[in-house]
Amino acid sequence: MGAAIATKGRRRTPATASVGADPSAAGESSEPRDASGTGGSSGPVDSSEPSKSSESVETSESADSTERVTMWMDRATVVLIGAVFATTAVFDGKDIADPARLIGVGAGVLAAILRVPMLLAVVIGMAVCALIRTTGIL
Numbered sequence: 001m002g003a004a005i006a007t008k009g010r011r012r013t014p015a016t017a018s019v020g021a022d023p024s025a026a027g028e029s030s031e032p033r034d035a036s037g038t039g040g041s042s043g044p045v046d047s048s049e050p051s052k053s054s055e056s057v058e059t060s061e062s063a064d065s066t067e068r069v070t071m072w073m074d075r076a077t078v079v080l081i082g083a084v085f086a087t088t089a090v091f092d093g094k095d096i097a098d099p100a101r102l103i104g105v106g107a108g109v110l111a112a113i114l115r116v117p118m119l120l121a122v123v124i125g126m127a128v129c130a131l132i133r134t135t136g137i138l
Contacts, residue, residue, distance in 0.1 A: 099138040104129025 089105040090097055108125025112118065132138055 098133075100129050100132035103132055103138070 089101065092098070092101070104125045104127075107128040108121050111121035111124045116124070
């Protein structure tokens with residue numbers, strides 16, 4: 001979530017270098033190119049030239065690394081929020097929370113699973129918990 005906020009919800013795509021970049025990685029046609037770079041197989045191909053320059057390899061590796069770090073940061077954020085949620089939903093200090101809170105949290109989670117908007121899912125959980133507490137059922 002933190003990385004999503006930093007990029008404003010947009011995923012960055014790695015930019016490939018235009019000099020010496022692999023045409024298939026840049027989304028161009030996959031037809032073979034000759035030494036003049038015009039495509040086709042009419043001329044001899046110099047196989048001693050590397051297909052990618054070291055700059056483009058470093059750029060793609062750093063872009064892959066950035067995407068990997070962003071993915072793990074997104075996962076770590078979700079896990080951390082989930083852990084805080086679980087501990088505050090189940091425990092009240094050192095004791096286990098009252099059943100009304102557990103049922104209210106369960107109702108909110110069920111609403112979220114059913115794809116209800118998040119604000120409405122929270123309100124449903126609070127309402128169920130308040131209803132159980134005011135009626136004195138549990």
